[in-house]
Amino acid sequence: MSTIRDVSKLAGVSVATISRYLNQSGYVSKEAEETILAAIQKLNYKPNNIARSLAGKRTATIALLVPDILNPFFPEIARAAEDVASRLGYTLILCNTDYNPDKERNYIDVLINKRIDGIIISSYTIRPEQIYALEAENIPVVVIDNAWEDTPIVSITSANRTGGQMAAQHLLDSGCQKIAHICGPYHITAAKNRMLGYEDVCKQQEWFTPSLMVYGDFSVSGGYSAMRELYAKHPDIEGVFAGNDLMAAGAMKALHEFSVRIPDQVKVIGYDGIHMDMFYPELSTIAQPIYSIGERAMMYLDQMIKEHPLEKKNYLIDVQLIVNASSRSL
Amino acid sequence: MSTIRDVSKLAGVSVATISRYLNQSGYVSKEAEETILAAIQKLNYKPNNIARSLAGKRTATIALLVPDILNPFFPEIARAAEDVASRLGYTLILCNTDYNPDKERNYIDVLINKRIDGIIISSYTIRPEQIYALEAENIPVVVIDNAWEDTPIVSITSANRTGGQMAAQHLLDSGCQKIAHICGPYHITAAKNRMLGYEDVCKQQEWFTPSLMVYGDFSVSGGYSAMRELYAKHPDIEGVFAGNDLMAAGAMKALHEFSVRIPDQVKVIGYDGIHMDMFYPELSTIAQPIYSIGERAMMYLDQMIKEHPLEKKNYLIDVQLIVNASSRSL
DNA sequence: GTGTAATGTGTAACCGTTTACACACATAGT
DNA sequence: ACTATGTGTGTAAACGGTTACACATTACAC
Structure with a gap:
């Protein structure tokens, strides 16, 4: 498994330039681009996402916390969330809490330590304070199928x-x-x-x-x-x-x-x-519209992760x- | 968010000792243990898993690749795998391939870059070579609901x-x-x-x-x-x-x-x-026994990750x- | 008293990226 | 001729852990 330094050596440019090339950030000359591309292909270089996350703060991972994936409501949510996630370049972690607040708390801790970028929560026992705690760690949260009145929390429920x-x-x-x-x-x-x-x-x-x-x-x-x-x-x-x-x-x-x-x-x-x-x-x-709920949850989450403005409130979805x-x- | 060096400073011991304490590797004196524990609690320190993975090579993440989580067979597999995973300290990534070999290949690349520890694959289109490629990256694979004769691949199918x-x-x-x-x-x-x-x-x-x-x-x-x-x-x-x-x-x-x-x-x-x-x-x-299949897949995978011996063959599960x-x- | 092993700790390199900063050079405006 | 601005690149310090290695101290056998 080759590293960015291997590529740097082979291409005869600094690692900074490689990084700029890979992330399309900053200037890279046409010639440099070509030699880098050649070196990357020759070495079959793939950037290490772990190192990337450590340096860059983003893990490109979001979590979906559900009570029980066996309840047919949730696979559809999961499917929608995963579809959107993969389209946006995220990877989806699935967590079953079994309607158990302890498991829930425990998972939240694990996810914080994994520095996930965001979390979609479906829970009937979670408290707003837990959500604020996540947001204090800079982890945006979208709650589905549950809501609290007059709290600054993004949630999605059907009517x-x-x-x-x-x-x-x-x-x-x-x-x-x-x-x-x-x-x-x-x-x-x-x-x-x-x-x-x-x-x-x-x-x-x-x-x-x-x-x-x-x-x-x-x-x-x-x-x-x-x-x-x-x-x-x-x-x-x-x-x-x-x-x-x-x-x-x-x-x-x-x-x-x-x-x-x-x-x-x-x-x-x-x-x-x-x-x-x-x-x-x-x-x-x-x-x-179960699929839409999952889809919108993921899209709202992405907006929050990218720090685009989003009003923190309950979003109601029409039923049919x-x-x-x-x-x-x- | 405090780091191991903050703890080190507060406890008055080196980071190495903290690390040894956290991982229960090497010697740590009783007194050191106590001061460290106190410092950790005071700072509410939680080790950063990303850094840990980068240094230590393990991500404690495994992936489950399925065609479509909407097919009721798979939530049960997912549920079982997740149960065992969470018990063993792993986190589960869910991937839908939609029966699409391109999505499949793409996911495999992403997962390699994320340095996941192992992968459970359910696919009717995947080729043994792709599995060997994963193993070449030191990522163990367990295949479920599909098998090839006379190939050194761990697979689980029912009879x-x-x-x-x-x-x-x-x-x-x-x-x-x-x-x-x-x-x-x-x-x-x-x-x-x-x-x-x-x-x-x-x-x-x-x-x-x-x-x-x-x-x-x-x-x-x-x-x-x-x-x-x-x-x-x-x-x-x-x-x-x-x-x-x-x-x-x-x-x-x-x-x-x-x-x-x-x-x-x-x-x-x-x-x-x-x-x-x-x-x-x-x-x-x-x-x-769908649940058992997911359960055993995860257990076999854990064995392989821990480099315990496991015969690479198809494991048949009885039906009823x-x-x-x-x-x-x- | 010496040698050996067990216990305990710290220093610093390393994992593989990103990125702030410094610097060089070209171009263009005045 | 002198700035300002845009383009292109490299050095080195992060990010937050793990761990090889060196070294100190103690315990114990002989």
């Missing part, structure tokens, strides 16, 4: 409350009378906002009662249990809005076992828009109602 | 041919007469071996005919189209073995649309064992027949 309203309204418009909601975990802002959206629309309906809202843990089995519980209490429900698609799938599975026909007897809508094309009847959902067979009016 | 036999045999044992196979892409070794397993079992059956084997692209829609094609030619089939679970799901969707009852009329089995608990009837499958509703005999 959860509006989305919740859209879902409920859609079921209402489709003629459903008793609409239940399977809510995601209480401490997750996104879940809470979706529930608030549901309440906005349903609270004043004469059939409304709080027991139409049950909690699930955002998993298929959580949705399944929630649906069984719900059906035991309210066998006459006509619509179900699940806080995410996985729970919607679980709910449909339960309904299926009760021999409830979808969408004839009960219409179901989920939230997220993850790819579940294997599923039938195909699930209606409020689609978040997708009507499929699971809630289609006949 | 695809045996698995194919198991799937076909299971359908046969369940009383199916005409069993079709939806095969994965021709150039993927794993797909081919599964097909060979199917042939081993079915070729000598009197109902066998080559047109019972059709190709799909390992996606849901690929399985869907393949099934439609198959059903048009052979409306009397009684069993379908799909080369992976996604295609099996697509096939079931198509059968569903033809109002074919599963498993009464047609039994379906997939391959992979990805988590599709939302699916009903639940899919029978030949489960690969999982019988669910989609192929249950009544």
Whole structure:
């Protein structure tokens, strides 16, 4: 493995000139350029990124901190972030925190020591202070799928409350009378906002009662249990809005076992828009543009790294109602 | 951000001693240890990993090269690799190649320049020479889900041919007469071996005919189209073995649309064992221990990095027949 | 008392870049 | 002729660690 000094010797110019050539910084004459290029090719020289980072302060590495890459929401985020990252010349480090604040803290320390250039965080437990601590180390942060009001933090969330309203309204418009909601975990802002959206629309309906809202843990089995519980209490429900698609799938599975026909007897809508094309009847959902979220997170991060101006606030992303067979009016 | 020299000054010992203390290499007296610890805490000193890598040659970073993290097989691999990596003190870089050899080559170059310690590769286009090139740079490689015969390369695959036999045999044992196979892409070794397993079992059956084997692209829609094609030619089939679970799901969707009852009329089995608990009837499958594959890949890699002996060969992992509703005999 | 090994510490070179600064020379404006 | 400015290059000091080597002290065996 040859070094810049080997090239310098072979080309007969100083290392500074080589460096200037490589980084297109400062002046380099035409002749110098040519001899350098020749030497580089002859030696098959590749600059050492480690040394580069040590001297130049940039590692061209960004980290993506997610609770669990197995949750289908996150591969899509990862895919988008990685696409943009690789286009911009960054490399992406993947970190699973397992919803565990200790692992999270630990990872943040490791990443600081690795001098990463920036970090995209998805966490429901992280505190704003931790983000300020990162920024104090000059590491820009973008938070996704979570936000705090009135804090100078760049975050990206989808319009959860509006989305919740859209879902409920859609079921209402489709003629459903008793609409239940399977809510995601209480401490997750996104879940809470979706529930608030549901309440906005349903609270004043004469059939409304709080027991139409049950909690699930955002998993298929959580949705399944929630649906069984719900059906035991309210066998006459006509619509179900699940806080995410996985729970919607679980709910449909339960309904299926009760021999409830979808969408004839009960219409179901989920939230997220993850790819579940294997599923039938195909699930209606409020689609978040997941890919765009990852993409924008990475782009905002790049802007911050390059010290371009960017307002530190929550960026809301629009959602879209997708009507499929699971809630289609006949 | 304080440096080792700041600590040195405050503790009144040389940087060498600090370094020895930090790395537990060489002798350090009890008193020195205490003053150093105190100084470190006072300054909140954290060693700079970049500098460490430059001097010490190790980056504590490994890369995972996958075609597409959106394919549900890979998040599980990533999850396993990351779990083990983080336990062993490595950090995981995620790279999507999009099944594109150019992106692949490009990534490999970038990773060499970043002086990563090792790389786990899943690729159906990579050539052994590229792996030798990496090893020439002293970067150990573990290949997963692909292998070459008689090459000194560490690779991990599941027992695809045996698995194919198991799937076909299971359908046969369940009383199916005409069993079709939806095969994965021709150039993927794993797909081919599964097909060979199917042939081993079915070729000598009197109902066998080559047109019972059709190709799909390992996606849901690929399985869907393949099934439609198959059903048009052979409306009397009684069993379908799909080369992976996604295609099996697509096939079931198509059968569903033809109002074919599963498993009464047609039994379906997939391959992979990805988590599709939302699916009903639940899919029978030949489960690969995907998590173990990722786990072992990372452990082998660690062994190679630490220069512990490891035979360079293909390691086969056993698969398991999982019988669910989609192929249950009544 | 001497030789040998274990323990403990510091100096300085090194890892492979970037970059501030100094300097040389050419060109052009006054 | 004298600046100013633009072009081109080299020297050497960072960046923040690790580690080979030299050297000092102590312990212990003989």
